[in-house]
Amino acid sequence: MPDLRTVLADYPHTAPLKNGDVVSSSVRLDFQTVKPVHKAFAPMVRDEAYDLSELAVVTALQAIAHGRPVVLLPVVVAARFQRACLIAHASRPVAPQELAGRRVGVRAYAQTTGMWVRAHLAEDFGLAPQDIHWITRDGAHVREYQDPPFVEHGIGDTALVDLLREGRIDATILGNDLPEGDEFVPVVPDAVARDTQWWQRSGFMPVNHMVVAGASVARRDPGAVREAYDLLRRADATVARPAGTPSPTLFGFERLRRPLEIIIDACLEQDLLPRRLDVDEVFAPARDVLGVEAG
Template sequence: MSTPLPPPRLNTALKTYPHTQPLKSGELTDPAVELVFEEIEPIHRAFAPMARQQAYDVSELAIVTYLQAKAYGKPLVLLPAVVAARFQQGCIIYNAAQGKPELADLAGKRIGVRAYTQTTGMWVRAILGGTYDVPLDQVDWVTIEGAHLDEYTDPPFVRRVGPGKQLLAMLRDGELDAAILGNDLPDGPEFKPLIDNAAAADKAWYAQHQYVPINHVVVVSQEVADSQPQAVRAVYDLLKRGKASVAAQNAGKPDKLLFGYDALRKPLEETLAFCEQQRLLPRKLSVDEIFADSAGILGEAGF
């Protein structure tokens, strides 16, 4: 009697969240795949290597980075799985000591963001433009890093400062009028949200759009998708089981972990429109083009 072959081992980059921790601890497993995790902190350090060289078999990836990678023809396949999402209106801050810029007067103001292509920056700009009528191309966007994709060039209204600069230090020193930050938002009274009553504003945004802004999704390399489709199906199922493991604690809250083509269609359509408006994509993409990469692998399980 022949010994069964071991499952494929897939090099994986996922941040430890409540819904991914059971996968990383081995509490949730699947006989069709073995996930070998690399611990990368902060997780955004995995994004450029994945987008440029497909450094991992499976990886968390910022949605804007994925969309740019897809538009530039990188061999990545999106799984319809959101692993990180958040409301964004508290992510733009100002220095209380310097005085608060008014939303109606942001044209010509200096707003810092780590990179113009950063997903949090995309969402904040979408909200500033769509909800508060800020003329985005008239803002002086100040960045300290470039895009995860080498092919991308920032629009002319974006400028990069010299090496060694940090957004909070620039905001503290009066070199910026406001700054957009994500997981690195500071505590304390020195910096305040630019948008008043950000939580209430986020609730109003959710009532209109019916989804939480997507930050990070999951992708696999095209090579793995082609050579190990059963393992890819197992990865998607594990991610869904991870979400199910935290369902009780998330009951009654807006769903931040969207799964499946139907749930993701409208959010992705709007995300693509925001990216096009902000000159983040080199060509037009459609949701159908994106979904086609994995639909043949996931089949009915993807809905």
């Protein structure tokens, strides 16, 4: 039985895979502990460090555009509403319309949450990415990508929330590390309502993380990758979710076509991709492995 070196964060829909409730007789997922999970992204796209890995969707698209050895599977394992991820200090609130020319922090310009927030700022308030002075700590996981000139690096090890406390930035984008309490306030005051309306129009929650297989294992043992895809679907099916609520997971080539088209458009508008990718091009390697009807 082949072992697949696997990195997936802890979610209700990955728990059955990690605790042994959902297993396969033909493949074993050998889970590697990487916390936070984004620390697995650069090793995956640069060195194919794992056989199966969660990967931010912007990183996955950049990897494909730059010919890195990953096969993007039609699996979304993490999605969330994004507008509330843009925060300011409560003592220095700022309205979205006031962000032009301001300093806004984000861990990396290529971070997927940042991509979504910029897309929403453009859609809701007419702000282009270059209207804002972006302050970042990290570069992209894909080494070949270079940030645009309106992005500033070199903030050192100071946490973004501390930069915000000190007034060195006017707002910041945070994801899973979004702080609780009343020290910080959302820049978009009606974020929940806007996110809900967006979901009702689009039919999906903004995609954060998908799953990729390494190109080597896809060539060497496509059957193992097919079985891993089936495991992911089976595990997700064990999670009960209320009808009519947005789901953080999504499976299938055709179900993901429109979400990826929207993401690719946003990436092009934000100088995140060197060229336009076609969804059929993006999924072609996975179709060869899974079959055209997967999902």
